Amino acid sequence: MGEQIAETHMRRPVITARAAATFEPVGRSVAAARTFVRDTLQGWGLTDIVDDAVVLTSELVTNAVVHAGTTADVVCIRADTGVRVEVADRYPERELPVQSNGGHHFGSPDSEGGRGLLLCAALAVRWGVEYSATHKQVWFQLDFPDRPAGTRAAGPALPSSALPIADARVRVAVVQVDSGALISDWNDDAQELFGYTPEQVIGKPLTDLAAWPHTPGTGTGIAEALQLSRWEGSYGIRGADGRVSPVYASHLRVRDTQGDPSTVCLLVRDRERAVLQSPLRAVAPDSGESAERGPASDAFEVFIGSPAPDDLDGLLQRTVERARDMLDGDAAYLLLATDDETELEVRASTGLPSARQRFARVPVEAGTGRYGSARMPAVHEDLSALPGAVPLLVNTGMRSVVTVPLKVEGRLTGSLGVAAEAPGRYSNEEALRLQFAADRIALAVERARLTELERLRRGSLSFLVEASDLLAGTLDRDQTLALMAQMTVPTLASWCAVYTVADQVSEPELSYVLHEDEDRIDGLKALLTKIDPPEQVPTGGARGWSGPYDAAHAAALRTSLRSLSLGDSARPSSGPGASLATASAVGGETVVLPLVARNRVIGMLTLGKPTDEHFRQENLELAEDLSRRAALALDNARLYSERTAISQSLQRSLLPPEQPEVPGVEVEVIYRAAGEGNEVGGDFYDLFPIRDGAYGFAIGDVCGTGPEAAAVTGLARHALRLLAREGFGGPAVLERLNAAILDEGARSRFLTLLYGELWPQHDGSAVLKVVCAGHPLPLRLRQDGSVEAAAEPQPLLGVMEDLELYEQTVTLDPGDVLLCVTDGVTERREGTRMLGDEGLTDVLVNCTGLTAGAVAARVLRAVERFAAEPPSDDMAILAMRVPERHDA
16 A cells, blocks of 8 residues: 555656646736636646636746746646646845745745745645746646536535435536627527526527626626636526526537637526535635535635634735635735725725835715715726825825725725736626625625724733833932833834923923844934934824924935935945935834823923834824823923932031041041932931131931921031030030021921030040030940040930030040941831841941051941841931051
8 A cells, every 4th residue: 555655656647638827027917927827727627726826926927027037938738637737937136035944934924035935835736936047937836626526516415305405406507608798599498597598599699688686887797708718607597488597507609610719508497506605615614614604604604714814913814815816817906994994095906016005094085976985885996096095005006996895884994905017907797797796895804804803902001011111110310211112112113203392481302212133323323413304293192293204305305416426436435325225214104192291291202113104093093102101201200300319408508518638637428328319318417617726527317307307407417516616615516506406396396416526636646525415325436445425415405495515525546436326227127136236336346456447448348237228217427437557
C-alpha cells in the first residue's frame, strides 16, 4: 500500500488541456484576466474550483500589472489531478515578503504587498515561485474535489421526506436557439409544458415567449443571457393559453460541426428546479451542522465563502473582493455609516489606493435623485459626464460604478460599490445582483461592526482609566508632558506635539515632540519650530491644521530643487532624504485639540498621521477625552510647580543667607527638610554676629508646618537678631520673643528654642551663655570622651505669658564639642524604637577628635541608618568645636 502511494506521488500529471493569454500593464487587464480564467475553467467543466482560481489570479495579476508595472502572462493547465495556473511578470528583481521561521508570514492582509501569496497559502493545494533571468513566475495548483468514481457532483443520502417534490413525470423542455436568437428545436416536453407545437414556435425569437424579470427601462434581458457561455436561473414562459409559467432554466452556449454558435436551453417547472439547479459549493462540515443551516446562511456563504471571517476588517475585505469578482469590476469599496448616519466612512477597498482611501469620509447626500442618495441603488454609466459624483473615485481612472446601500431594519448602515475603468459597464441588472448580495451580508456586517464597537469602547475605557492613573501619579510638568505624548503615540497617532501657553497674553510654546520613529523626532521638531503654532481656540473638539503639511512639502521641494541644481558632484551630504522623510511623516491628516483647564486654554495637543492617512472618528473622540484629562493634569502640575517654587523661596528666606566665620571656633550646620517641596518646614537655625567679639546662635522648632509655622519662624529669627543687637541678654531676648508670639493670637504657634551667645577667648577656649526653652538639651563632648548636657530645660515659648528664664554659662576647652539638634534627630523612629537622647549620646561618644563637620556628618548618617524609611520630620544639626592648639 505504501509503495502504491509513493508511486502515485512520483507519477507526473498528464496534461489534458492548456490555455494562455498575455495582458498589458493597465488596470483593466485585471478584470480581463479574471474573465479569461473563469471562461477557460468553465469551458473545461471545472465550476467547482472557478471561484478560488479567479480570486488567486486576480491578486497575482494585480501584483504584476499594477505594482510591478509589467505585462502578465497567464497560463491555465488542466491535468488529470487538477488545474495549475501560472502568472509571470517581467520584473524578476521584485522582492517577495519575508517568510518567518515559524510558518507563513506575508505581512498584514490589509497591505497590498504579499496578499497574493497569503491567499495562495490559504486556498491552493500547492504553490510556488520560480525565477529566471527575465521573469518571475508565481504558480498555484487546485486539485479536483474528491468524489465517488464516475460522478461530477454528489450529495448525501437523504430520507424520503427531505427529497424535493416533483410531478409523477418530470418534463424537461429542450429548446435550442440559433445565433440569431431564433428557436431552432422544440421537443415534446416543451410542447406539453407550454402548449405550443414545434411548427408554431420554430423560427420565432425566444424573447417573444419569455417573461424576463428585468427592471423597467433597462436593455438587459434574455437576449443578453443567451449570449453568455453558461447561465442558470429563473424566468417565465408565456404559454399558448396566455398564462406565464415560472420555469427554472439552464443555458449552455455550444458550437455545431460547422462552428456556428447556438444555445441549448433546458427548462423545468420552477418548483422542480432541483432537477437542473447546480448544487451550491460548500466545505465539508465538521459535524451535522449543514443539515441545520437555513437558506439565509447558505446565501450568505455563497457570496462570502466558508468559513466567513470572524473579524470586521476581514469580513469587509472579503466582501469587496467577492463583489468585484462577481461583477468583473476593476475596483470595489465598502463604506460604513457613522453613528448619526450623516457620513459614510471607507472601511475596505480593492483596486483603489487603499492608504489614501482608508477611513476617508463622505457625506450622506439627502437628495431625492436616483444618483444623489446613498440610500438607494445607483448606476453611473460614465463618471466623466458628472465629475465629483463619487468623490472616492476622483483621479482613480474609474469611469463607471454601481453602488447599493446596506440596510438593517430600514436603517442605512453602509454602502457597497463596484467600479470599472470602462464606461457603460453596469446597468440596473448588475445593480439588482449587487443589491441582492448586499441584502444577504448587511446583517452580518452590522453584527460584526457592533462587536468591534463594543470591543473598542471597552478598550477605550481601559485606556482612559490607565491614562488617568498615570497622569494622576505625577505632579511634575515635564513628566506630564512626556506622558501625554507617549499615551497618544502610536496608539492614536503616528506623531504628537504638545504646545503650552504660560498665560493669556503669551504665545504658544512648543514643549514636547514625539514620533513613533525616533529617527524622525529631530526633523519634526525642527519643522514645527519654524512654523507658526496653531491658533488658540477654546472650543472643544478636534480641528484640522494644514501648517505642518504645507511647510514640510515646501521644504522638501526646495531641498530637492537645490540638490538638482547642485548636480551629483556637489550634492549635499545629507541630500533631500531628511526633508522628504519629514514630509512623509506629516503628510497625512493633522488635528489640534485644545487643552482647557479651569476655563482657560493652557496648551494644545497636536496629533498627526503619515502620508495619506486619516483619523477614525472613534480615535478622535478618545483623543478628546484624553485631552481633557491631560489638561487638568498639566494645570495641576503647573500649580504644584508654582507652589513648590514659592515654598522653596520662602524656606530659603527663613534660613540665614550666609554663615559667618567665628574666630577660633569650628562651626558646621546641616539642615534637612522632610516635606515634599511644597511645604515650609518648622525647623530653623541661625548664627550671626552681635557685636565685636560676640556671636549669637539659635536652633529652634516651630510646631507644625506651612504658612502659619513659617510666620512664627520668620518672626523668631528676625526678632532674635534685632533684640540681641540692641544689647538684651539671652533671657530678655526670649521673654520679648515669647510676648511677640502670643500677640499673634490664633495664628501663634508654640516654639522650642535653644539660644546662646558665643565669646571666643584669647586662651583658645570659648565661653557660651545659653537658654534652653523647651528644646532638646545641647550635649557637650569633652576630650576624654565623656558626654554631658550643657544646659537645663526651661519652659517653651508661645504658651505662657510670664516666663522666668535664666541663662547658663558653659566653657568649651580646646578639643570640646557642643552639639545642638532639633527633635527630628532625637525622635527618629523605626516601629516602636526611637533614637532618643541616649542614642544620640552613644553616637557622640565615638566622635572624639573629629572636626565639627565630621561630627555633624556622623550624626546625620546615624539618623539615616536608624530606619529603612526616609526621615519624616525636618531636622537641623549645629556642631561647634574649639580646636586644640596643634590643630590651629
